[in-house]
Amino acid sequence: MELVGTSSREHSAAPLETYIEGFETELIRLGFTPFSTRGQLSLMRHLSRWLQSRGLAVEELTVEVIEVFLRERRASHAALFTFRALKPLLKWLATSGRIAVEAASPRQIQDPPVLIRFEEYLRGERRLKEISVQAQVSRVRRFLNGYTPPGGLRTLSAADVVRALLDEGEGRKPVSVKKFGYVLRSFLRFCFLVGELDRDLTGATLVVRLPQPSLLPIGVSPGQIQTLLDACDRNTSVGKRDYAMVLLLARLGLRAGEVAGLHLEDIDWHHGEFMVRGKGSKDERLPLPDEVGAAIADYLLHARPAAPDLREAFSTVKAPWRGLSSPAVWAIVVRACKRAGMQPFGAHRLRHSLGEAMVRAEVPLAAIGQVLRHDDPVTTANYARVDVTRLRTLAQPWAAEGSPS
Structure with missing residues (x-):
């Protein structure tokens, strides 16, 4: 040029x-x-x-x-x-x-109209967060660019779908293939419903099953949580921020994305509560405990960058200042573990810890589901299996061979 x-x-x-x-x-x-x-x-x-x-x-x-x-x-x-x-x-x-x-702005990729409609569907109808929308669109774009027949999407066959999934498995982890298959199934169903395909090809998407060593939620002990908090140097800006974030995760069971999505206007200091922007764009108000509120206030007053245009409560410490993402929250927890000399774990383990603590305190499962904001009671029921000691009292003795049943 x-x-x-x-x-x-x-x-x-x-x-x-x-x-x-x-x-x-x-x-x-x-x-x-x-x-x-x-x-x-x-x-x-x-x-x-x-x-x-x-x-x-x-x-x-x-x-x-x-x-x-x-x-x-x-x-x-x-x-x-x-x-x-x-x-x-x-x-x-x-x-x-x-x-x-x-x-x-960098040059934008020219997506086909059907992918643009699918993106609008994910954002408007499914109400997914932007990071999830872009992740799904990226996988569908890879599929369309690599496996759409010369005759266009309408000539797509079940064999093309199977080949895409098999090729995806070459050199990639099973979890990546599973996500690709899930998104592809959603896209093919969308195309069938809106008339882009004259037949339903979702049956051609292979089910990828991952090994599940345990379905039990696994948390960390109260002592480990305290060690994690003690490893945050509250004399520094980073330490003040990390301390407040770990408290939100451990004391209130927030998800990483919910911590990252907390905005200044979400905190109602007068009434001692705050807004949680949860999964599926569900906003709920939660009480703000004194310990957590004091940590957040300490960070906002003495460590957070003075950036008028920045509305996220938690931000980067280096310029250009911007709000944190969900992966960034996970990375902060992992770094805190390393500072504390602990085996690294992710932010969700702290959420599980709160669920386990409530089980030990004999809080009813319905109440645990409310605190953790579960949509499905089955998800909460998993915590009933955490207290193995109490479960053993329910176990019946195994009948010896030859004895009457």
Whole structure:
């Protein structure tokens, strides 16, 4: 792609030079460290010189132009050569109206209409969270790109579906194949119901069964939870944040995604309660215990970045500041385990611990289901099998061979 500006004589000066001071101010506002700020300004100056050499103005920055610049920078630099590295500058230029908003986003994949409709269905009808929507769309996109016959989706056969699942199993873990099959089955059913397919192909999706060593929820002991909390250094910003998050997981049984989804406006300090944005877009109010509320307040007042545009309660500690994702919450728990010298486990083990504690306290299963916000009573019933000692009292003696039954 040859890039020559339409008005090179008018842009003899490096076109971004006049914006350097404003961008530096924006980086400081976002909380970039001096080291990161220098890197961003160096990248900006390189882009400015590159535009100047081609006689291009700032307004002529497009996705295509940016891709060419990054490709050339990648050949001569060892760092900051991706779209992500350039995103803070592009976003600031777009917000300021100096470049088109489209230029601040990487080139979008052109999905077929049926996949776009399926994405809207997942988001609107199924009300899945965005991370789940994108994960499912990505798997369906891989299927459509690799296994759609030349005649289009309407000519898809059961053999094509089976081949896709068998190919998916090559070099991938069974859990990955199972997720692929689940999403593919959902997509094929959707296509049949909306008329994209004239026959139901869901029967061609193979059932992938994973080995289940135990169906019992497994938690951790109260002593282990305390060790985990003690490993959070509350004299640091990271420690204050991690301590509050572990308390939410352990004392209230929140899911990782629910902790990540907690917003500032969800906390009602006056009434001592907060809103939980749960699975399936179900919002529920829960009481905020003093211990948990004090930890959250300590973090918000003394450790959380002062970012007016950031509404998530828990955020990253390094700029650019942004809310945490569900995988990030899991990673924080795993790191806390390592600091405590414990065998690492995930955030859900803390939720199971609360369920086990309520079983030991002889809380009725219906009440446990309410606290943990289970949709299905069968899920709660699993906790009835945790107290093995009490279950042994229900066991009947095995009749000896030859004895009357």
